[in-house]
Amino acid sequence: MFHARYIMIGGFLGAGKTTAILKIAEQLHERKMRVGLITNDQSSGLVDTTMLGAHGFAVEEITGGCFCCKFNSLVEASEKLRAEARPDVFLAEPVGSCTDLKATVSYPLRQMYGEKVSIAPLSVMIDPLRALRVLGIEPGKSFSPKVRYIYNKQLEEADIIVINKCDVLDDDRLDNLQQALKAKFPGASVVRTVARRNKGISEWIDLIDATDLGVAASMEMDYDEYAQGEALLGWLNASFKIEATEDFDGNSLLEHLGSQIQIQAETAAGEIAHLKMTLVPETGNDLAVANLVGGDAATELSYRLVEPLQCGRLILNLRAECDPRNLQAIVEQVLQAACRSHRLSVTHQQCDAFRPGRPTPTHRVTTTSSLE
Ligand SMILES: Nc1nc2c(ncn2[C@@H]2O[C@H](COP(=O)(O)OP(=O)(O)O)[C@@H](O)[C@H]2O)c(=O)[nH]1
Ligand SMILES: [Mg+2]
Structure with a gap:
């Protein structure tokens, strides 16, 4: 036992x-x-x-x-x-x-x-x-x-x-x-x-x-x-390959993306519940993690890349009170603009934009009842 x-x-x-x-x-x-x-x-x-x-x-x-x-x-x-x-x-x-x-x-x-x-x-x-x-x-x-x-x-x-x-x-x-x-x-x-x-x-x-x-x-x-509350919180999970011809500063890219997504979301979407991004270089063990909680908070890096990188994978998880298709459009627009201004190229790897389905618990027990 x-x-x-x-x-x-x-x-x-x-x-x-x-x-x-x-x-x-x-x-x-x-x-x-x-x-x-x-x-x-x-x-x-x-x-x-x-x-x-x-x-x-x-x-x-x-x-x-x-x-x-x-x-x-x-x-x-x-x-x-x-x-x-x-x-x-x-x-x-x-x-x-x-x-x-x-x-x-x-x-x-x-x-x-x-x-x-x-x-x-x-x-x-x-x-x-x-x-x-x-x-x-x-x-x-x-x-x-x-x-x-x-x-x-x-x-x-x-x-x-x-x-x-x-x-x-x-x-x-x-x-x-x-x-x-x-x-x-x-x-x-x-x-x-x-x-x-x-x-x-x-x-x-x-x-x-x-x-x-x-x-x-x-x-x-x-x-x-x-x-209904769950469904209001749109969900976007996306990953991208980001490449440049020269080394770039991944930490400042994440900060830039966070603040731009925030600005766009301010006008086009509802409150951001949580934006989390990670950037992992193609080689080595380096990692950056950026978080944004709430509409007027700043993007924070809880892990910073030690070195600049030339190629890496960006993973983005965003939950906000917004139609997930809008979230996707905002992120794509921000990313394209950032790539132009930072001279980067971006390739989509995966994207899921959805509203969570109705919660249907496997069991619901009220202490005195048995498993339903
Ligand atoms: N200022 C501050 N930020 C924190 C603290 N604990 C966590 N955070 C930040 O809050 C954000 C969300 O944290 P996370 O642990 O991912 O939250 P979760 O979604 O509840 O799992 C991250 O940026 C964390 O670094 C804290 O004690 N103080
Ligand atoms: Mg968590």
């Missing part, structure tokens, strides 16, 4: 889940625990999976649907990790537009594994600037009501709300946010982190360790509203 702990870190797109999971994994590793990671997205070949694997952790990715709709794939991934790495702890990151995770993932897992697996309380991370707007505490651009419905539902089921990126706000605004969260979601513990700098992570781990997932009835969900 094996025994493992299953920790799920939810939260909206761009909140910092992947960054935090890496830090948690590193701390657990230092505490001599074996860790297995499970990532999730609608598309395959995730940037995150590659990045986490590069840090030496056992990773499985579930693609083509979320944990709840691909529950059997989640179980298979867990079994595969168990056979290969015998983890003491599973760390799982669901898709950032998913909610109702307790009823569709945690409770079914508990029923399936019984004593063999202990399920940790559910953590939900937030980006504080986004939260201030989405929750209506501060003015500014946000999402439409159906997307905000998903955002609020994520918080409603949280046992632990993690205010991440506390480095971007002063204490007064953070206190305001924390008070509003406490008033609206009184059942949740709140913890503050700067995942990127490893701050608050050990306190958070202690909180995760302190109890097991409770047995309260799962929350009410309106799946029509959920499905």
Whole structure:
């Protein structure tokens, strides 16, 4: 009989889940625990999976649907990790537009594994600037009501709300946010982190360790509203080969692309949920990762290329409240213009532009019921 702990870190797109999971994994590793990671997205070949694997952790990715709709794939991934790495702890990151995770993932897992697996309380991370707007505490651009419905539902089921990126706000605004969260979601513990700098992570781990997932009835969900909210968030996954006759600065190219996509999206599209780009040179192990979260944030490079390059692969994942065909048109236009101004040539390799389908969970368990 094996025994493992299953920790799920939810939260909206761009909140910092992947960054935090890496830090948690590193701390657990230092505490001599074996860790297995499970990532999730609608598309395959995730940037995150590659990045986490590069840090030496056992990773499985579930693609083509979320944990709840691909529950059997989640179980298979867990079994595969168990056979290969015998983890003491599973760390799982669901898709950032998913909610109702307790009823569709945690409770079914508990029923399936019984004593063999202990399920940790559910953590939900937030980006504080986004939260201030989405929750209506501060003015500014946000999402439409159906997307905000998903955002609020994520918080409603949280046992632990993690205010991440506390480095971007002063204490007064953070206190305001924390008070509003406490008033609206009184059942949740709140913890503050700067995942990127490893701050608050050990306190958070202690909180995760302190109890097991409770047995309260799962929350009410309106799946029509959920499905409509999901569908509003268009999805673009594209990859391109970028070449030049001379070496070029890939870091500044990514920053340029990010700011241009942002400008175009400002006029033609709705709020950007998360833009992530990676640029990998054709040879060597260099890598750049750029992120943009929210309409008026700046593009940030979490990994920078050490050297200029002549040829590389650009992978772009964009989610925004917008028709995915518009997203595709914006990206193509920006890329063509950048190639002209930077004297580069670009070849399309792959492009998927779509709206996510209606979430249809494999199971939905309300603590007292059995697997449906
Ligand atoms: N300022 C700041 N940025 C962060 C922090 N943690 C993560 N980020 C950035 O937020 C962006 C999204 O992070 P990611 O982990 O990919 O979010 P996910 O979509 O929730 O997995 C990236 O640019 C990260 O570098 C933090 O503590 N502070
Ligand atoms: Mg992620």
